[in-house]
Amino acid sequence: MNERVRVIGAPLDYGADRRGVDMGPSAIRYAGLAGELAASGRTAVDRGDLSVPRAEERDPDAETPVRGSAKFLREVRDVCERLSEAVEDTLAAGEFPLVLGGDHSIAIGSIQGSSRNADVGVIWFDAHGDFNTPETSPSGNVHGMPMAAALGHGSFAGTDWANAPGVDPENVVLVGLRSLDEKERLAIRESPVTAYTMSDIDERGITAVTEEALEVAGSAADGIHVSLDMDWLDPKEAPGVGTPVRGGVTYREAHAALEIVANRKVLRSLEVVEVNPILDSGNETASLAVELAASALGKRIL
Ligand SMILES: NC(=[NH2+])NCCC[C@H](N)C(=O)O
Ligand SMILES: [Mn+2]
Numbered sequence: 001m002n003e004r005v006r007v008i009g010a011p012l013d014y015g016a017d018r019r020g021v022d023m024g025p026s027a028i029r030y031a032g033l034a035g036e037l038a039a040s041g042r043t044a045v046d047r048g049d050l051s052v053p054r055a056e057e058r059d060p061d062a063e064t065p066v067r068g069s070a071k072f073l074r075e076v077r078d079v080c081e082r083l084s085e086a087v088e089d090t091l092a093a094g095e096f097p098l099v100l101g102g103d104h105s106i107a108i109g110s111i112q113g114s115s116r117n118a119d120v121g122v123i124w125f126d127a128h129g130d131f132n133t134p135e136t137s138p139s140g141n142v143h144g145m146p147m148a149a150a151l152g153h154g155s156f157a158g159t160d161w162a163n164a165p166g167v168d169p170e171n172v173v174l175v176g177l178r179s180l181d182e183k184e185r186l187a188i189r190e191s192p193v194t195a196y197t198m199s200d201i202d203e204r205g206i207t208a209v210t211e212e213a214l215e216v217a218g219s220a221a222d223g224i225h226v227s228l229d230m231d232w233l234d235p236k237e238a239p240g241v242g243t244p245v246r247g248g249v250t251y252r253e254a255h256a257a258l259e260i261v262a263n264r265k266v267l268r269s270l271e272v273v274e275v276n277p278i279l280d281s282g283n284e285t286a287s288l289a290v291e292l293a294a295s296a297l298g299k300r301i302l
């Protein structure tokens with residue numbers, strides 16, 4: 001893993017129907033990101049935020065190049081294209097990309113950038129599968145689609161900006177699922193991706209599940225992209241998210257999982273998404289996002 005960390009903010013809220021998640025990068029920095037990265041033994045450079053046009057000036061239903069419903073897809077595409085380049089440049093410079101969301105649609109850009117000309121596995125810590133397509137999505141929100149977009153499902157097939165050909169679905173692992181839409185559920189079952197629900201974590205424990213996830217994702221030759229959706233955690237720990245679902249992982253389980261990720265030394269890129277300061281209480285979700293990023297990057301107590 002590269003010692004120098006490059007922080008890239010992606011203050012995008014077009015993929016979610018809740019405003020406020022665009023303030024995530026700011027809240028995460030305010031919660032002490034720089035200090036925690038230093039405490040993880042990393043040298044960090046903050047490249048600031050990608051620019052995102054204001055939503056008030058945009059038309060959610062402006063014509064999009066796909067069938068079905070995908071709100072603000074043009075805007076999501078615009079930001080993801082620039083994010084993909086930023087992540088690719090970071091890796092080319094020998095630095096580690098840490099992407100701050102923004103809603104989860106930014107994963108389309110970070111996964112593509114991380115896997116450009118590389119063989120990369122993905123671990124997706126999330127209450128949701130984010131495996132909808134514009135055809136199956138009940139909401140039309142693109143933050144429910146990034147995993148399907150990366151793998152080229154539905155009308156994302158053959159869309160250069162969205163697909164990540166360097167990611168083999170055999171090396172994709174979803175961890176912590178507890179809220180799936182009906183068609184999304186079938187798509188996950190039919191796909192070669194590996195999925196662990198909260199019941200798997202209940203039965204086998206977070207340590208065994210994370211180790212197995214690393215085994216599966218880690219068979220990709222060039223490392224793993226970890227996508228951490230803060231709604232993976234129980235809403236009691238992380239209230240500041242747009243789509244909370246009861247019954248998530250605890251504070252300790254989340255730290256344990258990310259420490260195990262760090263121990264493997266296969267992490268290639270990391271993103272933390274869906275922090276919504278408007279819905280948060282006392283910036284605690286942003287603080288937790290900072291702590292968990294530090295654990296993933298190797299911070300230890302002793
Ligand atoms: N990244 C997220 N928080 N995704 C939530 C997705 C919710 C729902 N499954 C949808 O597609 O609309
Ligand atoms: Mn989620």
Ligand SMILES: [Mn+2]
Nearest residue numbers: 104126130229
């Ligand atoms: Mn998500």
